[in-house]
Amino acid sequence: MGKIKGAVVVNTERCKGCELCIVACPSKVLALSKQVNAKGYNFAYMANEDACVGCSACGYVCPDACISVYKVKVE
Amino acid sequence: MTTKDIIKPENLVYTKSRILNDTPMHYCPGCSHGVVHKLIAEVVEEMDIQEDVIGVAPVGCAVFAYNYLDFDFQEAAHGRAPAVATGIKRLMPEKYVFTYQGDGDLAAIGTAETIHACNRGENIVIIFINNGIYGMTGGQMAPTTLEGMKTATCPYGRDTAINGYPLNITDLLVKLEGTRYVTRQSVHNSASVRKAKNAIRKGFENSKEGKGTSVIEIVSTCNSGWKMTPDQSNKWMVENMFPAYPIGDLKDI
Amino acid sequence: MxxxxxxxxxxxxxxxxxxxxxxxxxxxxxxxxxxxxxxxxxxxxxxxxxxxxxxxxxxxxxxxxxxxxxxxxxxxxxxxxxxxxxxxxxxxxxxxxxxxxxxxxxxxxxxxxxxxxxxxxxxxxxxxxxxxxxxxxxxxxxxxxxxxxxxxxxxxxxxxxxxxxxxxxxxxxxxxxxxxxxxxxxxxxxxxxxSEIEKQSPWATYGKPASRKPNVITSLELESKDMEQRNLKFQAKYREIEENEVRYEELACEDAEYLLVAFGSSARVCQKAVELAREQGIKLGLIRPITLWPFPTKLIQSYASSSKVKGFLAVEMNAGQMIEDVRLAVNGKVSVEYFGRLGGIVPTPDEVVEALKAKFL
Missing domain, CATH: 3.40.50.970 (Thiamin diphosphate (ThDP)-binding fold, Pyr/PP domains)
Structure with missing residues (x-):
């Protein structure tokens, strides 16, 4: 049976670190970076890359449209 | 397979709509406005109507909606968006015309314009952001502020003896002959975001058919005004706002 | 036809x-x-x-x-x-x-x-x-x-x-x-x-074609320096309108010693008043501003500066509003007086002539 693997890319300059994506992620993939962007926000990043299934929940809830989601079926 | 292998154009399943431009939005972190802007952009892109949509921005936090959405826009005076939209739609009936209004705009200063546009059955879409507070002016009481809810102008909580009751204007609009589709949605989790998007799409599709007004209320958060984190705000909204403003379709004919 | x-x-x-x-x-x-x-x-x-x-x-x-x-x-x-x-x-x-x-x-x-x-x-x-x-x-x-x-x-x-x-x-x-x-x-x-609208008003919100950026109709500028620039642009436009679009009508002004200034219904009354006054030997004329803004300031200035005109009477169906613009134009050179009726009453030509005599003669 194929396994679904996903990945997200955060536009770190648009991200305001609201954490809604972190709450929305069912696989606990995301966390806030210790680094900050130009506006001083801690931005979201994939802290647990292996767990991502590309469900896009983070993308849907993101108020700043800064998340792109990628998904592949691994045979 | 590494993350780098997955991040390839052919594997892209979700990203920002091109209709939402690259200007960073001025909203507070976690604000519901951003999600709703994004949904409008996605619907306009998917329906391929960028050349045929004219938005009407309100006074309030969303006053700058036109800075983010990549199509023609008019900025209305406070509360007058439904009248402005009426003027546009009557003169350009072939266009998709929508208003984007907050609770103060739609349900206080613009009550007359809202009710009469709906009563005439203007073939427009009204997107109504109800977060129970005036965000832009600094967290004052809205017509939809809940009983007991604290704001800058009811710092001890809304007292119905002084301030009257939370105004459920969407329920009123259901009763008007001119409304065709009235729904109440939210954008606090991925399932609700998908439903809200479907509702917005349905509103735009309705306006093409010329059968009346579509009203889409989005029960929303204002975490700055509510003085909570975005996540706490969502939970507070589910517990407190939803009982007063229940989610679901109210009218669909 | x-x-x-x-x-x-x-x-x-x-x-x-x-x-x-x-x-x-x-x-x-x-x-x-x-x-x-x-x-x-x-x-x-x-x-x-x-x-x-x-x-x-x-x-x-x-x-x-x-x-x-x-x-x-x-x-x-x-x-x-x-x-x-x-x-x-x-x-x-x-x-x-x-x-x-x-x-x-x-x-x-x-x-x-x-x-x-x-x-x-x-x-x-x-x-x-x-x-x-x-x-x-x-x-x-x-x-x-x-x-x-x-x-x-x-x-x-x-x-x-x-x-x-x-x-x-x-x-x-x-x-x-x-x-x-x-x-x-x-x-x-x-x-x-x-297509005519798109040509005449390229700024309008008629739906954004792929070829242009979105058009936005707004009066909002949060930055005060931008708002000042916007205001200065308005003022330049207003000066241009004042230069180009003043409209008025003159009646019997050539030899007039006294000039009525009146618009709309009042001007119709004043037309008859000029006739009545001239029958009595009073050299009266009428300036009727057609554009109230821009106001015919230069015209009134020129009459005020002439040696012939001794005074102006603003005749209005109000308590004296246009008279302020007449006075600004005359700038103290000769006397400017007011006659009017209020509350929905239209003055008669006789009343105007009597007022003229009472104020000036």
Whole structure:
């Protein structure tokens, strides 16, 4: 049976670190970076890359449209 | 397979709509406005109507909606968006015309314009952001502020003896002959975001058919005004706002 | 085609002229003494012929905002009302001026303040020529004195509004609105097509083609330096209008020792007063400002500087409003006096002559 693997890319300059994506992620993939962007926000990043299934929940809830989601079926 | 292998154009399943431009939005972190802007952009892109949509921005936090959405826009005076939209739609009936209004705009200063546009059955879409507070002016009481809810102008909580009751204007609009589709949605989790998007799409599709007004209320958060984190705000909204403003379709004919 | 002479009220003439000059939309709310404008439009049903939209709004506030919406699309749109209703429209007029949108607002004045009276008045002069709502702005104001001018100024107002991307107003009064006179209506002109609108008003929100950036209609500039620039641009435009668009009529001014200054109905009364005064050997003339803003300041200045003119009498159906602009023009060179009636009363020619004698002779 194929396994679904996903990945997200955060536009770190648009991200305001609201954490809604972190709450929305069912696989606990995301966390806030210790680094900050130009506006001083801690931005979201994939802290647990292996767990991502590309469900896009983070993308849907993101108020700043800064998340792109990628998904592949691994045979 | 590494993350780098997955991040390839052919594997892209979700990203920002091109209709939402690259200007960073001025909203507070976690604000519901951003999600709703994004949904409008996605619907306009998917329906391929960028050349045929004219938005009407309100006074309030969303006053700058036109800075983010990549199509023609008019900025209305406070509360007058439904009248402005009426003027546009009557003169350009072939266009998709929508208003984007907050609770103060739609349900206080613009009550007359809202009710009469709906009563005439203007073939427009009204997107109504109800977060129970005036965000832009600094967290004052809205017509939809809940009983007991604290704001800058009811710092001890809304007292119905002084301030009257939370105004459920969407329920009123259901009763008007001119409304065709009235729904109440939210954008606090991925399932609700998908439903809200479907509702917005349905509103735009309705306006093409010329059968009346579509009203889409989005029960929303204002975490700055509510003085909570975005996540706490969502939970507070589910517990407190939803009982007063229940989610679901109210009218669909 | 030979001229078609008709007999009708001033209000009706505006309605017919609007249809004929290719107006795209009318939005209004009934109020005496101008309701015949919308009634005539509804009776004519222009949406079946020219395609013009006519809509009775829920309030004057809504009507002027419908005008904002239509004007923002580059359409030729108008509204009409009378004094209390025009007060309600001031918010919208300020936004329209701030967004630089062309439109026509008709005010058929009645006596105020407050609910006042339904009888004719000219007491909205200040409101019309000084801006009216909040902020530094000007509305082009035309003052008709006949039913013919009600018709003629409808098309002229639209021309000026579009020429300068600015609201224009017809400031009439209950007399001009209600009286019947013969009128030659203007010929029918087609409404502008989509491509003509896009050419005339490239800033309008007619739907964003792929070839351009979004058009935004707004009066908002949060940055004060941008807002100052926007205001300076407005002021430059207003100076240009003052330079180019002053309109007036002179009657028996060549040898006049005294000059009446009056507009609208008052000017009709003054026309007779000039005749009566001259029968009595008084060398009286009349200046009738047709544009109240821009005001014929230079013309009045030149008469004030001439050695012949000894004094001006401003005759108005208000407590003395236009007289301030006359005094600014005369700048103390000769005496400027006021005569007027209030509360909906139209002065008689005899009263004007008597007032002239009492003040100057």
């Amino acid at each position: 030979s001229e078609e002479i008709k007999l009708m009220k001033g209000n009706e003439a505006i309605a017919h002229a609007a249809i004929r000059c290719g107006c795209d939309g009318y939005f209004g709310y009934p109020i005496t003494p101008q309701s015949e404008i919308m009634e005539t439009l509804m009776d004519e049903q222009p949406w079946k012929t020219t395609g013009m939209v006519v809509l009775q709004a829920e309030s004057e506030v809504a009507a002027i905002n419908m005008v904002y919406g239509g004007a923002g699309c580059g359409k030729k749109v108008m509204t009409s009302s009378s004094s209390p209703g025009v007060s309600l429209k001031q918010e919208g007029i300020s936004y329209i001026a701030g967004a630089e949108l062309p439109c026509l607002i008709v005010n058929v004045m009645r006596g105020g303040p407050g609910l006042g009276t339904i009888q004719p008045s000219q007491a909205d002069y200040f409101q019309a020529v000084k801006g009216g709502g909040h902020g530094d702005y000007k509305v082009i104001v035309l003052a008709p004195a006949s039913v013919q001018e009600m018709a003629d100024f409808t098309a002229l107002s639209f021309d000026l509004a579009f020429k300068y991307s600015n609201p224009a107003m017809i400031l009439a009064d209950g007399v001009i609105g209600q009286m019947m006179e013969k009128v030659v209506l203007p010929p029918f002109v087609d409404r502008l097509t989509k």
